[in-house]
Amino acid sequence: MHFTSDRRVDDLIERDFLLGDVPGILWTPASASAAAPTPLILLGHPGGLRPMYPRLLARARHSAEQGFATATIELPGSGDRTPSAAAERARADLRTAIRAGERPTEQVVEALILPLVDEAVPEWQALLDELVSLPEIDGPVGYSGGVIAVGIRLALVEPRVVAAGLFAGSFVPRSMFDEARRVSIPLHVLLQWDDEGNDRQLALDLFDAFGSKEKSLHANMGGHRGVPQHAGEDAGSFFARHLR
């Protein structure tokens, strides 16, 4: 990993970096130091760092107020990374189904999600290897956001991730429910009740499937992008309980 830029944004230090050829951003509270290292939250997103930047920055700011560093990387096939023809086809099929008011087939969901999870999760783990070696960052680590299937796999396979705030705003293949059943870390699951790009019953079934003894579902009104501000505050309290 090498840093390519470094700037101050209010009380945050924002650093762009490249992890191999994968771009990413690290935000640390200006107060963080080797003498006072901070826990870390990985910020998940649907892909596309540039269009997502304003919302990622808002989440980074909110986390920094609670004393947490945050970091994110571009997803495989998104932003400036080479898109996968198979994933693009699956995404088009998914959109067609949703537009027609139909549930996408398992085949389409699997074709879109499984390769993404398989490729993205080792990258997030490689990112973790780098970040926890920084003097101003200390464990434990949380994962926050979507793609929820990436969060599920990370929660299952990455022992440094001790709590996850998952945004149930994207499809999860039923074949991943077995993994969900084996997740045991505390979970805070956010659901937009009328998410136009998701299936409510799938999200409720998934919440039911998670093996974690401590799991909360917070459902709010509105579409995919309508997450109310107070939902972010409740998620913040969740991380404060588990990362401090």
Add this chain to the structure above:
Amino acid sequence: MHFTSDRRVDDLIERDFLLGDVPGILWTPASASAAAPTPLILLGHPGGLRPMYPRLLARARHSAEQGFATATIELPGSGDRTPSAAAERARADLRTAIRAGERPTEQVVEALILPLVDEAVPEWQALLDELVSLPEIDGPVGYSGGVIAVGIRLALVEPRVVAAGLFAGSFVPRSMFDEARRVSIPLHVLLQWDDEGNDRQLALDLFDAFGSKEKSLHANMGGHRGVPQHAGEDAGSFFARHLR
């Protein structure tokens, strides 16, 4: 209404009262006065002020920390009030069904809940008439807890109640769903995912039915009495947003 006792419990003033022959308790922050009146939260409960007292006091304390007065009254047929033979029969039928792992019939749920709602709600409204005339109490008013059917009716018919934190821990007759659809105040609905005395799907359907534009469902693991502490904190934030 007349007060029958008055004592200080830490930073709370606790006063027992009789409203006609209905016993109740009022808690006000010791700091409340005519010059600094506080909003009020009505504390719903399943009936039985004496066995419920420790949990009611804990909720009163938590609310007082946020600057809210709280009050509650005994439910019709509970505690020292004359039980209704029909309600006792319906309660026994309900328990029999639940113990057998069956959903109680609509007839049983209606026999238990509808007369209770019809009788309790005017009593809570009479309580409100008295409380808002006290110099240390000021609107707006919230309702918090169960019996959820009582909360639904109050949310619908009592304009002084501007926000409700409803505990989805008891059955609601399907015939009350029309009332739920007409509720429009902000709602914060708490659901215990594995509540042994409730029906999860009924609670999810009810949440979906509520007409309120702002409504949140917070589901947590565990049985009826296992509501985690952080759920109370999130409910507190809800009331802080709507009663201040």
